[in-house]
Amino acid sequence: MPGIFVFSEDSALAKQLLTPALELKQQLSQPVTAVTTSEADAKELAALGADKVVVLQSTSGWTEGLSEAICGLVSGTGATIFLLGGTLRGKHVAAYVAAKLNSGMSTDAKSLKIEGGKLLSTRLLYAGLALCEEELTLPAVVTIPPRTFLPPNAAAKAGVIETVKAEADGRVTISDVTPHGGTGVDIAGVTKLVAVGRGLRKQEDLKLAEDLATALHAEIACSRPVAEDEHWLPIERYVGISGHTVKPELYLAVGISGQVQHMVGARESKVIAAVNNDEHAPIFEAADYGIVGDLYEVLPLLAAAVRKNGGR
Amino acid sequence: MNFQLTEEQRLIEQSAHDFAKEYLDPVVEQLDHTGDFPKAIIKELANHDFLGLHLPADVGGAGAGFVSYVAVIESLSRSCAAVASIMNNQAMVSYAIQHWGTEAQKKQYVQALVKGETIGAFAIYEHGPTPGIGPDALAATKRDGGYVLKGTKAYVRNAGEAGVYVAFAITDSAEPNALTAFVVDAKATGLKVGPKLNTMGLRGCPVAHVTFDNVSVPETAVLGAVKSGREIATRVLTLASVAEAAQTVGIGQAALEHAALYAKQRVQFGKPVATLQAVQTLLAEAATDCYLARLGLRSAAQLIEDAKPFETEAAIVKSFLARLGSKILVDTCQVEGGMGYSEAMPLPRLFRDIAGTTLLDAPADFPDYAIAASIA
Amino acid sequence: MPKCLVCYKWTLDEKDIKIKPEDLSLDTSRAKGKISDFDRNAIEEATRIVEQHGGTVHALTYGTSAVSESLKDVLSRGPETIYWISDNSAETADACVTANVLAAAVRKLESYDLILCGEGSSDLFNQQTAARLAALLGLPCITYVEKLSVEGDTVRATRKLADCTEVATVKGPVVLSVLGTINKPRIPSLKQVLGAAKKPKKEIKIADLGLNAEQLHPKSIHKTVKGFVAKRKTIIYREANAAANVGKLTSSLAAEGLL
Numbered sequence: 001m002p003g004i005f006v007f008s009e010d011s012a013l014a015k016q017l018l019t020p021a022l023e024l025k026q027q028l029s030q031p032v033t034a035v036t037t038s039e040a041d042a043k044e045l046a047a048l049g050a051d052k053v054v055v056l057q058s059t060s061g062w063t064e065g066l067s068e069a070i071c072g073l074v075s076g077t078g079a080t081i082f083l084l085g086g087t088l089r090g091k092h093v094a095a096y097v098a099a100k101l102n103s104g105m106s107t108d109a110k111s112l113k114i115e116g117g118k119l120l121s122t123r124l125l126y127a128g129l130a131l132c133e134e135e136l137t138l139p140a141v142v143t144i145p146p147r148t149f150l151p152p153n154a155a156a157k158a159g160v161i162e163t164v165k166a167e168a169d170g171r172v173t174i175s176d177v178t179p180h181g182g183t184g185v186d187i188a189g190v191t192k193l194v195a196v197g198r199g200l201r202k203q204e205d206l207k208l209a210e211d212l213a214t215a216l217h218a219e220i221a222c223s224r225p226v227a228e229d230e231h232w233l234p235i236e237r238y239v240g241i242s243g244h245t246v247k248p249e250l251y252l253a254v255g256i257s258g259q260v261q262h263m264v265g266a267r268e269s270k271v272i273a274a275v276n277n278d279e280h281a282p283i284f285e286a287a288d289y290g291i292v293g294d295l296y297e298v299l300p301l302l303a304a305a306v307r308k309n310g311g312r
Numbered sequence: 313m314n315f316q317l318t319e320e321q322r323l324i325e326q327s328a329h330d331f332a333k334e335y336l337d338p339v340v341e342q343l344d345h346t347g348d349f350p351k352a353i354i355k356e357l358a359n360h361d362f363l364g365l366h367l368p369a370d371v372g373g374a375g376a377g378f379v380s381y382v383a384v385i386e387s388l389s390r391s392c393a394a395v396a397s398i399m400n401n402q403a404m405v406s407y408a409i410q411h412w413g414t415e416a417q418k419k420q421y422v423q424a425l426v427k428g429e430t431i432g433a434f435a436i437y438e439h440g441p442t443p444g445i446g447p448d449a450l451a452a453t454k455r456d457g458g459y460v461l462k463g464t465k466a467y468v469r470n471a472g473e474a475g476v477y478v479a480f481a482i483t484d485s486a487e488p489n490a491l492t493a494f495v496v497d498a499k500a501t502g503l504k505v506g507p508k509l510n511t512m513g514l515r516g517c518p519v520a521h522v523t524f525d526n527v528s529v530p531e532t533a534v535l536g537a538v539k540s541g542r543e544i545a546t547r548v549l550t551l552a553s554v555a556e557a558a559q560t561v562g563i564g565q566a567a568l569e570h571a572a573l574y575a576k577q578r579v580q581f582g583k584p585v586a587t588l589q590a591v592q593t594l595l596a597e598a599a600t601d602c603y604l605a606r607l608g609l610r611s612a613a614q615l616i617e618d619a620k621p622f623e624t625e626a627a628i629v630k631s632f633l634a635r636l637g638s639k640i641l642v643d644t645c646q647v648e649g650g651m652g653y654s655e656a657m658p659l660p661r662l663f664r665d666i667a668g669t670t671l672l673d674a675p676a677d678f679p680d681y682a683i684a685a686s687i688a
Numbered sequence: 689m690p691k692c693l694v695c696y697k698w699t700l701d702e703k704d705i706k707i708k709p710e711d712l713s714l715d716t717s718r719a720k721g722k723i724s725d726f727d728r729n730a731i732e733e734a735t736r737i738v739e740q741h742g743g744t745v746h747a748l749t750y751g752t753s754a755v756s757e758s759l760k761d762v763l764s765r766g767p768e769t770i771y772w773i774s775d776n777s778a779e780t781a782d783a784c785v786t787a788n789v790l791a792a793a794v795r796k797l798e799s800y801d802l803i804l805c806g807e808g809s810s811d812l813f814n815q816q817t818a819a820r821l822a823a824l825l826g827l828p829c830i831t832y833v834e835k836l837s838v839e840g841d842t843v844r845a846t847r848k849l850a851d852c853t854e855v856a857t858v859k860g861p862v863v864l865s866v867l868g869t870i871n872k873p874r875i876p877s878l879k880q881v882l883g884a885a886k887k888p889k890k891e892i893k894i895a896d897l898g899l900n901a902e903q904l905h906p907k908s909i910h911k912t913v914k915g916f917v918a919k920r921k922t923i924i925y926r927e928a929n930a931a932a933n934v935g936k937l938t939s940s941l942a943a944e945g946l947l
Contacts, residue, residue: 064829067819088849092831095783095819104784104907107814120911125812126702130714130915136908171828176846176855192946216947228869242868250946267918271944273937279651279926280577288921289940291933298930305938309947319760323881326761330875361878374878 002078002139004028006050007035007070007093008085009063014041015151017083017144018048020112022152025051027114030080034159035070037063042161049155052162060168063089067096069166075101079139081119086143098141105141106134112142127241128264145245147188182234185219192218192250195239195266198225199255199276199295203232208299209254215306221246223262239265255295258283275299315607317383324365324380328387331360336391343394343516344661347508349473350516353395358428362388363402367410371418372426377617378551379610382558386606389562393665394516396562398431400555401469401517404548405432408478409495412536412544417495421476433474434552435465435522436545443480443545444488450524452481452492458531459483461494461502461524471520472505474498479524480541491541494533502527513664551616554626557609559669560633561602564640567662568598571644574652585647594643601636608632627682637670638663689743690801690838692734694767695790695821696727698751698758699811707915714915721757726806728765730866732873734804735766737838744768746797750789751778763884764876770887771797775894782906787820789904792897794825802843803863807832818865830856831865 006021008014014036021032034050036042042053056069070093074082079101084094086108098105106112109121110131119136136142187193194213196206206220213220220237227238239246241261251269255276256262263286266272274283274290275298284290291298317325335356343350357363366381367373381403388396406425409417424430440446450463461481468477475498480491496503506521536544572595575586585591608629615622641663645652652659704719723731734745747767749755755774763770773793777785794803803825808815822829834853835846845856848867894904923940925933941947 064831067823067829071823088832091815092819092829095816096823096829098784098816099787099820099823102784102903102907104782105814105816106908107808107816124916125910125913126705126714127810127813128916129702129705129707130913132913133911134908135911140907169828171858171860172830173857174854175857177852178854179852250941250944263918267916271941271946272920273941280574284924285577285922286918286920288923288944289937290922290924291930291937292924292926293930293933298934301931301934302937305934306941306947309938309942319757320881320885323761323764323876323884324878327876327878327881334875359877360875365878369879374882376878376882380878 001031002080003031003033003051005033005035005074005077005079005082006084007082008087008090009037010085010087010090010146011038011041011044012151013085013087013090013144013146014045015048016147016149017085018045018050019149019152020144021083022049024081024112024114028080032159033077035073037061037066039163046159046161047154048152050159052159055161055163056166057163058166058168060174062168062172062174064092065168065170065172065174066166067093068100068169071097071100073164073166081139082141084141084143086145091143094141094143101139101141103139103141104136105143106136107143108145109134109142110145110148112144124264128260128267147247180235182236185236187219187221187237187239188244188246190219190246191248192216192252193221193239193246193248193266193269194218194252194254195221195223195256196226196233196254197223197256197262200226200232203230205296206232208296208303212252212254212299212303212306215303216250216252218250218252223256241265253283253287254299256283257281258286275302315610317379317610320376321380321383324376325383325387327360328362328384329390331356331362332388332391336388336395340392340394341658341661343392345515347510347515347518349518350395350398354398354428354431357395357399358426362399363406363428364426366403367406367422367426371410371422377613378554379613379617382555382609382613385555385558386562386565389559389669390566392516393559393563393669394514396559397514397517397668398470400552400559401434402432403555404434404552405474405476405478407551408434408493408535408544408548412493412540413495414532416532417535421495424475430475431470431473433468433470433477433522434548435468435471435477435479436549437466437468439464439466439521444482444491449488450479450481451485452483452494452529454483455528459494459529459533461496461527461529463524465522465524467509467519468522469517469519471522472508472518477503477522478535479522480545483538487539489542490539491545492538493535493541493544494529495535496524496527496529496533500527500529512667513661514668515664550623550626553630554609554612554616554622556669557605557612557629557633560637560666561605561609563662563666563669564598564602564605564637567641567644567659567666568595568602570658570662571595571598571647571652574648578651591647594647598640598643601640605629605633605636624683624686627680627686631680631683634670637666641666690737690741691743691798692738692745692802692804693794693797693800694727694730694734694745694747694804695817696731696747696749696758696762696806697724697809697811698722698749698755699724699809702811707917712914712917714913721754722810723758723761723765724806725810726808726866726868728806728873729868729870730804730806731762731765731767732871733836733866734802736871737802737836738766741838743801746771746800748790748793748797749773750775750781750786750793752776759889760881760884763887763889764881765873768887770889771892772889773892773894773897777894777904780906780909781904782908783814783816783820784907785904787817787824788899789894789897790817791821791824792899793892794821796892796897799861801841801861802838803827803861805863805865807865807867815865818863822863825863827861827863828858829863829865830858832867833864834867834870836864836866836870
């Protein structure tokens with residue numbers, strides 16, 4: 001029987017995928033199969049509502065190298081819809097499988113539903129300028145970014161788990177796996193962010209932003225140049241079209257001009273505020289509140305005012 | 313009749329635009345403040361083949377035509393007209409030597425100018441009313457198989473940085489109109505460059521008076537034929553004036569775009585000022601002037617490229633811009649109001665720069681004289 | 689002496705696209721064409737590799753009739769030959785069709801050591817072409833490459849992922865997608881621009897690729913496209929006195945329940 005498949009090498013994301021998968025199950029009356037390489041994840045996925053969980057056992061730890069194996073599994077049973085976690089690894093596997101299935105693929109879908117026997121997804125186009133409704137014939141492949149959905153609640157009955165041996169692509173050798181470093185903070189999971197940009201003249205000036213962040217009980221984030229060009233902050237803190245997308249309650253952008261490539265990552269925040277000394281900075285059109293002024297003068301005053309206000 | 317750039321011309325313009333964004337935008341303000349000659353940028357211009365744009369491949373040039381040349385000058389001027397001035401003055405010298413020079417002169421100077429290893433300066437003007445007349449006019453006296461140059465050339469651009477000067481002198485005081493062009497090495501004994509002038513705009517392109525204190529040059533330093541210098545000067549200056557028109561349009565376009573952006577963002581009485589009719593009129597007129605001037609100058613450039621007569625058309629373009637070039641800046645400054653008046657904004661610099669492109673090289677009334685003479 | 693093929697897309701410059709205020713539809717009438725940003729990096733990377741090791745760089749593109757504007761632009765950036773496919777099907781082609789067409793073209797051309805793409809196109813950013821091509825051609829695939837080197841017939845690529853970098857090594861033909869951070873594309877010199885006219889531009893007719901109607905039929909379409917317009921309060925405090933502005937902002941943030 002054809003089914004709905006989900007896969008992510010990222011544990012949390014794999015669980016999040018079950019939510020739209022279970023929704024699709026309702027709409028299509030087809031079972032949900034979760035594919036995983038982790039036995040630990042398998043138990044949780046089964047408990048959260050996957051009808052079946054298939055654990056791929058392979059000597060290789062390289063996710064992308066399992067593309068062919070995953071494809072075989074999915075096409076063997078017959079997939080109507082294949083949801084993959086939208087990490088870079090996930091997108092690689094997804095596109096590979098889509099080609100083999102000769103199916104369409106929607107990348108970074110913000111939403112999905114079945115309508116008229118087709119899959120309707122929404123995603124961004126033109127570097128965030130536009131939102132598009134994409135209609136795909138079935139079978140279809142979709143990648144979903146982290147934190148688009150919350151994981152489902154525990155299911156009444158846990159699904160079955162089976163293990164299958166998988167052959168990895170032996171042509172590619174992986175070595176020198178080096179984590180990026182950074183503090184392991186996940187800025188996408190934080191309620192308040194103080195983001196810094198090129199308005200900061202030197203690395204030491206980060207202190208001003210950090211002090212304000214402390215007063216606000218916020219985390220620090222930044223625009224691309226601060227992380228990628230200046231290396232003043234690790235890339236785990238960079239918000240933008242090729243960085244993180246965040247949806248905090250408060251996004252306070254300091255010394256950030258507000259170009260689309262950056263704002264795309266922050267524009268779903270509940271409240272956006274900005275401090276910039278350029279009256280014409282585009283960010284003032286994309287913010288709820290703002291101060292035109294010199295951040296070197298404003299930030300200490302703001303930190304003091306926030307503290308006086310009690311801070312929360 | 314095709315009013316669009318060809319594919320090659322468009323790609324050349326694109327390269328110039330990308331070059332300006334990469335190399336000129338980051339330093340234009342600094343350059344305006346210090347007026348320091350941007351050696352590194354000139355090297356990069358050479359690396360990207362801009363200095364030899366108009367010259368044939370066998371001397372290391374790119375062999376592109378005059379339309380491409382003005383498109384490049386305009387693109388560069390949108391970011392930094394001072395650098396465009398340096399390039400244009402360089403081109404005046406390399407063009408003159410390539411066209412009228414002996415094989416020896418071409419060999420000695422053209423490639424070096426194309427590579428940016430030598431800077432060139434065109435020394436035509438004097439303190440007197442016209443070259444050849446006045447107490448300090450540059451005179452060349454024949455002596456011992458060469459000439460001795462004595463006099464002063466005024467407002468020489470690229471002076472001081474130049475390794476070679478093309479200087480125009482009278483050889484016969486009875487014929488002050490008969491100028492002779494000389495190629496003079498900057499290291500020649502007696503060649504003294506005066507202090508750099510503190511100019512209103514186009515800062516970064518050095519301007520100074522150059523005194524020739526009994527500078528001896530060999531016979532072989534004559535460029536072209538003796539007493540044919542006026543013909544050389546006229547032709548080079550007319551070509552340069554079309555290029556300067558491109559500078560004017562480039563600066564005007566930059567001002568227009570900045571003012572338009574400002575008008576969209578500046579909100580007064582609840583609406584962007586771009587919705588006010590007064591502002592719309594100012595922007596519309598500036599846009600009209602830039603568009604028409606560009607069409608005119610490219611049409612004149614095409615005539616030059618096709619080796620057709622162009623002097624009247626060049627004068628028309630020059631006259632049009634002499635009247636309207638500064639108006640574009642006056643109006644765009646008006647759009648930006650108090651905010652635009654601040655030196656932290658680009659408009660004041662553009663205002664000063666555009667004056668340099670319309671004031672220099674030919675007084676405003678001269679083109680009208682030339683146009684009228686061709687009609688009536 | 690690697691033989692490189694770069695697949696590129698001629699896209700509309702998204703900076704020129706305007707949103708019509710009446711219905712939020714997109715106005716692309718003034719949008720100029722450009723080489724997709726990361727494809728430009730791919731062209732530059734292939735050019736650098738061949739400058740270092742010898743070999744050749746060819747370019748391949750599939751698009752509407754607009755692709756004819758791209759040929760000299762691409763040839764001025766390093767490739768020595770360009771293969772182009774111009775067809776109306778490109779107007780609605782999705783990633784599936786695009787990959788089918790490109791793969792069929794690659795099978796017709798010589799065998800390449802490296803096939804490079806940008807990580808995604810600057811207009812739609814589907815990020816699918818490289819992996820799809822590899823699947824269809826039966827080749828290994830290394831995506832999201834920020835550093836590339838070639839040693840004999842071995843390709844060594846450093847990939848940049850969200851949490852780590854890793855080195856992927858492969859012998860023999862491989863499909864790669866590159867990140868924008870892999871290099872800084874050079875500004876073509878005028879001689880390169882003018883030299884592009886002399887380089888071969890070879891058209892491949894889609895009818896000669898042996899694809900059936902199904903392979904040219906898109907599996908996904910854009911049903912609706914609407915411009916994103918921020919609806920923010922835009923309450924901006926611009927007093928001369930910074931303390932006054934700070935006071936107002938603090939009150940606003942408190943009123944929003946954020947303090």
